Amino acid sequence: xxxxxxxxxxxxxxxxxxxxxxxxxxxxxxxxxxxxxxxxxxxxxxxxxxxxxxxxxxxxxxxxxxxxxxxxxxxxxxxxxxxxxxxxxxxxxxxxxxxxxxxxxxxxxxxxxxxxxxxxxxxxxxxxxxxxxxxxxxxxxxxxxxxxxxxxxxxxxxxxxxxxxxxxxxxxxxxxxxxxxxxxxxxxxxxxxxxxxxxxxxxxxxxxxxxxxxxxxxxxxxxxxxxxxxxxxxxxxxxxxxxxxxxxxxxxxxxxxxxxxxxxxxxxxxxxxxxxxxxxxxxxxxxxxxxxxxxxxxxxxxxxxxxxxxxxxxxxxxxxxxxxxx
Amino acid sequence: xxxxxxxxxxxxxxxxxxxxxxxxxxxxxxxxxxxxxxxxxxxxxxxxxxxxxxxxxxxxxxxxxxxxxxxxxxxxxxxxxxxxxxxxxxxxxxxxxxxxxxxxxxxxxxxxxxxxxxxxxxxxxxxxxxxxxxxxxxxxxxxxxxxxxxxxxxxxxxxxxxxxxxxxxxxxxxxxxxxxxxxxxxxxxxxxxxxxxxxxxxxxxxxxxxxxxxxxxxxxxxxxxxxxxxxxxxxxxxxxxxxxxxxxxxxxxxxxxxxxxxxxxxxxxxxxxxxxxxxxxxxxxxxxxxxxxxxxxxxxxxxxxxxxxxxxxxxxxxxxxxxxxxxxxxxxxxxxxxxxxxxxxxxxxxxxxxxxxxxxxxxxxxxxxxxxxxxxxxxxxxxxxxxxxxxxxxxxxxxxxxxxxxxxxxxxxxxxxxxxxxxxxxxxxxxxxxxxxxxxxxxxxxxxxxxxxxxxxxxxxxxxxxxxxxxxxxxxxxxxxxxxxxxxxxxxxxxxxxx
Numbered sequence: 118x119x120x121x122x123x124x125x126x127x128x129x130x131x132x133x134x135x136x137x138x139x140x141x142x143x144x145x146x147x148x149x150x151x152x153x154x155x156x157x158x159x160x161x162x163x164x165x166x167x168x169x170x171x172x173x174x175x176x177x178x179x180x181x182x183x184x185x186x187x188x189x190x191x192x193x194x195x196x197x198x199x200x201x202x203x204x205x206x207x208x209x210x211x212x213x214x215x216x217x218x219x220x221x222x223x224x225x226x227x228x229x230x231x232x233x234x235x236x237x238x239x240x241x242x243x244x245x246x247x248x249x250x251x252x253x254x255x256x257x258x259x260x261x262x263x264x265x266x267x268x269x270x271x272x273x274x275x276x277x278x279x280x281x282x283x284x285x286x287x288x289x290x291x292x293x294x295x296x297x298x299x300x301x302x303x304x305x306x307x308x309x310x311x312x313x314x315x316x317x318x319x320x321x322x323x324x325x326x327x328x329x330x331x332x333x334x335x336x337x338x339x340x341x342x343x344x345x346x347x348x349x350x351x352x353x354x355x356x357x358x359x360x361x362x363x364x365x366x367x368x369x370x371x372x373x374x375x376x377x378x379x380x381x382x383x384x385x386x387x388x389x390x391x392x393x394x395x396x397x398x399x400x401x402x403x404x405x406x407x408x409x410x411x412x413x414x415x416x417x418x419x420x421x422x423x424x425x426x427x428x429x430x431x432x433x434x435x436x437x438x439x440x441x442x443x
Numbered sequence: 444x445x446x447x448x449x450x451x452x453x454x455x456x457x458x459x460x461x462x463x464x465x466x467x468x469x470x471x472x473x474x475x476x477x478x479x480x481x482x483x484x485x486x487x488x489x490x491x492x493x494x495x496x497x498x499x500x501x502x503x504x505x506x507x508x509x510x511x512x513x514x515x516x517x518x519x520x521x522x523x524x525x526x527x528x529x530x531x532x533x534x535x536x537x538x539x540x541x542x543x544x545x546x547x548x549x550x551x552x553x554x555x556x557x558x559x560x561x562x563x564x565x566x567x568x569x570x571x572x573x574x575x576x577x578x579x580x581x582x583x584x585x586x587x588x589x590x591x592x593x594x595x596x597x598x599x600x601x602x603x604x605x606x607x608x609x610x611x612x613x614x615x616x617x618x619x620x621x622x623x624x625x626x627x628x629x630x631x632x633x634x635x636x637x638x639x640x641x642x643x644x645x646x647x648x649x650x651x652x653x654x655x656x657x658x659x660x661x662x663x664x665x666x667x668x669x670x671x672x673x674x675x676x677x678x679x680x681x682x683x684x685x686x687x688x689x690x691x692x693x694x695x696x697x698x699x700x701x702x703x704x705x706x707x708x709x710x711x712x713x714x715x716x717x718x719x720x721x722x723x724x725x726x727x728x729x730x731x732x733x734x735x736x737x738x739x740x741x742x743x744x745x746x747x748x749x750x751x752x753x754x755x756x757x758x759x760x761x762x763x764x765x766x767x768x769x770x771x772x773x774x775x776x777x778x779x780x781x782x783x784x785x786x787x788x789x790x791x792x793x794x795x796x797x798x799x800x801x802x803x804x805x806x807x808x809x810x811x812x813x814x815x816x817x818x819x820x821x822x823x824x825x826x827x828x829x830x831x832x833x834x835x836x837x838x839x840x841x842x843x844x845x846x847x848x849x850x851x852x853x854x855x856x857x858x859x860x861x862x863x864x865x866x867x868x869x870x871x872x873x874x875x876x877x878x879x880x881x882x883x884x885x886x887x888x889x890x891x892x893x894x895x896x897x898x899x900x901x902x903x904x905x906x907x908x909x910x911x912x913x914x915x916x917x918x919x920x921x922x923x924x925x926x927x928x929x930x931x932x933x934x935x936x937x938x939x940x941x942x
Contacts, residue, residue, distance in 0.1 A: 164486075194847050194848065195638075195639060195847040195848065195849045195851070195852075196637070196638030196639045196641070196849075196851075197638050197639075197641045197642060198638070199638030199639070200638075200847075200849070225638055225641065228624070228631050228638075228641055229631060229634055229636050229637065229638040229640075229641060230636040231636075231638060273898065275895070275896050280624075280629075281624060281625060281626055281627055281628060281629035282624050282629035282631075282641075283629075286629060301895045301896060301898060302895070303892055303895050303896060304626065304627055304629070304892070305892070306707070309707050309763040309764055309765070309770075310707050312761070312763055313579070313580065313707060313757075313761070313763055314583075316580060316761065317580040317581070317582075317583060319583050319584065319896060331762075331782055331784075332761070332762030332782040332783060332784025332785065332786070332787075333761070333762065333784065333785075335782060335784065335785075335786050336784055336785035336786050338761075338785065435629075438628070438629065439628060439630065440628065440629040440630050440631075441630075
């Protein structure tokens with residue numbers, strides 16, 4: 118792909134893949150809940166080894182223990198998620214085909230005139246957040262996000278934000294709006310390039326994901342200023358959220374499940390119960406902690422409005438920066 | 444001393460030897476298949492590495508990486524189909540050699556050049572990781588922009604007869620490069636609602652169409668099969684005398700490969716095209732280019748293999764993958780709980796020594812395994828043309844379909860094939876188009892990023908020392924090639940006049 122030479126998204130996917138596929142579980146059937154199907158197809162728009170693929174493949178071991186169901190993962194790649202959405206819209210709405218959803222398919226729905234689009238899929242539950250953090254070079258003259266913002270009010274700053282049409286950019290644009298500073302927002306190919314631009318001084322601060330930054334953090338080349346979640350991270354309780362600092366920017370890169378519109382209630386209830394048990398599964402917990410994923414279970418009742426809000430703020434962001442027209 | 448002991452230990456471990464052989468063999472085949480790029484070949488192996496010890500796992504992945512960069516040149520030379528997008532530069536002269544019955548020599552030259560590039564790059568990784576990692580940091584957006592311009596400055600010499608047609612061809616390439624998401628604003632351009640085009644037109648599909656499919660059309664348009672040359676291809680390693688003559692091209696290749704490998708965003712395709720350009724610029728016999736110049740095979744193959752080795756440097760020193768292949772390799776490290784980056788050298792020196800030894804073994808194994816597998820490839824291309832043409836068409840379309848299971852991708856290949864055939868018909872060279880395509884995004888994205896940083900001030904291209912140097916060199920080359928073109932034009936005119 119032309120624009121993913123550095124493989125920002127790919128790189129992250131590979132890292133997640135590596136961390137999470139690490140252990141394997143022996144599946145045994147324990148019919149705790151009666152699910153209407155013995156075999157369930159889990160669909161992802163990532164290719165093998167990509168973020169969504171690993172998310173699914175990791176859960177199927179413990180999940181078949183919990184649900185007493187066999188799972189197969191199907192990679193419906195292509196068109197930045199467009200192919201998978203089209204596939205899901207055609208699939209039977211009976212719980213036999215489930216989709217691993219993350220912000221990609223909402224972004225793609227807005228970026229190209231997809232038909233069907235994200236509104237043709239029903240959210241089921243959310244499972245994780247990939248926390249987005251603001252970081253700077255270790256020797257930068259500011260210790261908190263507040264310091265950085267007040268510095269930006271004094272002088273011209275460059276803020277790096279990953280790819281131009283992606284979640285990191287959305288975070289930085291919101292930060293800029295919220296604080297009213299006039300920072301230049303530098304977009305690139307993705308994670309690796311963003312980190313280099315901070316290390317070589319091209320950018321003053323940047324947004325990224327903890328997992329991508331791990332080796333730089335260990336070597337104390339970069340420091341974290343704030344995290345853009347609702348609450349502080351369990352793994353890093355000293356890191357303040359932007360909201361605590363009085364900057365109301367919350368960007369949640371979620372990883373959840375969705376299905377064709379009109380899923381029966383018992384299927385949704387089965388997934389609600391199974392995902393809650395899954396997040397408590399000790400072996401699974403070990404895997405996702407290593408991958409810096411924050412467990413963020415949202416019931417169907419909570420997840421539906423969450424997706425609506427997410428889509429609305431995505432649309433607002435895209436219109437406000439001129440990516441799409443109203 | 445430690446390092447030598449570790450190396451000896453690795454060299455005598457049977458499992459490592461097996462891993463090297465598997466990695467190299469798989470890499471050659473993966474690279475040679477038009478649908479499987481080096482990162483995909485590596486990603487397919489990832490699941491098998493979980494149960495291996497860390498050294499074997501990483502050696503398997505790097506051996507695959509090195510061999511796949513070479514493997515791409517096999518179909519490029521034999522059937523004008525680049526197996527990887529980095530091999531498209533090798534195809535230019537390599538396929539010309541094949542047409543002239545020297546395909547076997549071209550394969551030999553590509554093989555030797557690949558090994559030289561890989562070994563040279565590896566030596567840089569082993570001895571100079573620390574200082575070279577600073578070079579990676581020195582490149583900022585204006586420098587990337589200038590590098591792209593330097594690459595484009597060669598258009599005049601790729602234009603064959605007419606500079607105007609060359610420029611038109613380059614513009615077509617630059618225009619194709621603007622399809623997809625705008626690098627700075629995020630606006631989607633020229634995608635016409637197709638989500639497949641959000642991340643741009645994949646290079647390799649356009650190249651396969653422009654080179655391979657248009658060539659097949661051309662051959663099909665010749666009515667009598669017997670007229671197409673029926674020379675048999677025999678594999679032949681270059682003699683010492685020939686190899687000595689290629690030294691300069693190899694050095695150009697490794698030079699360019701080693702600094703492009705350091706920079707995220709440049710990558711193997713850019714480095715092999717730049718290497719092709721520079722080997723042509725500095726060739727003793729410029730006229731041989733376009734007619735199967737061995738230098739044109741040696742330089743890009745040295746470059747893309749050297750690039751592959753050197754891209755380990757930003758990975759090992761910062762934990763930052765400079766290419767998609769390096770990103771998959773990073774995955775391989777993390778599986779085993781190793782975070783590449785500043786701390787790795789201090790913490791796991793033994794692992795690094797064994798990794799380096801394993802990579803060196805892969806470079807040594809490459810020629811032997813390649814030689815064995817090439818016999819089979821050569822056998823395939825010696826079949827009668829009608830069989831061959833249908834076989835290649837099937838291979839090209841199934842390969843391009845297999846990347847994303849997408850009919851859309853097949854239509855890109857077909858569209859590019861028709862475009863390429865049309866361009867040939869009107870005598871418009873396709874090379875500048877490919878160059879414009881490869882460099883267009885690099886140039887545009889970094890031009891605009893530079894202006895974001897400087898808030899619209901173009902002075903940034905002159906205050907950044909690397910950018911200023913590259914732009915100056917590019918300007919000198921452009922002026923020289925215009926002067927040369929004018930002179931040739933005058934000479935031709937004078938000769939035409941009756942005396």
